[in-house]
Amino acid sequence: MPNTGYQKYTILEEYNLNTLSTTGVVKNNIKGQPDYVTPNYNTTACPLPVVITYNYYNAIKYSCSCDGVALENNVQVKVPAVGIIGEYYTPNSPSGNIYYLTSGSSFGSNTTYIELKNIHSTSCATTPCS
Secondary structure, eight states, X not given: OOOOSEEOOOXXXXXXXXXXXXXXXXXXXXTTSTTOOOOEEOTTTSOOOOOOOOEEEEEEEEETXXXXXXXXXXXXXXXXXXXXXXXEEEESSOOSEEEEEEEEOOOOTTOOOEEEEEEEOOSSOSSSOO
16 A cells, blocks of 8 residues: 555654653554554655656657668557657667657557657657658
């Protein structure tokens, strides 16, 4: 289960406020007891999970060899944020290919897609072929 942002206390340890040292008394933090410490909202100690929004596109797959030939048209891809139509992206897994975004898309749940980094391609040429 992901973090909720609440910090919970399961064990209580008694301290002497005059000496600022522990007394050695330790007990479970049990709801209903007078010394029960309630959970507090603390996203610094208990950070919330990061939610990544993906956007889906159709793309043309090119080889990084820049031989002038598109390897595949209408490849379905996803980018973690907003991609830019008409720009080149590299995949998360190195493959020797770049992907040129041609249009936005919405895929069904059974769609297979290539996950792209949210950066413009710099590993090949800025265009598939010169």
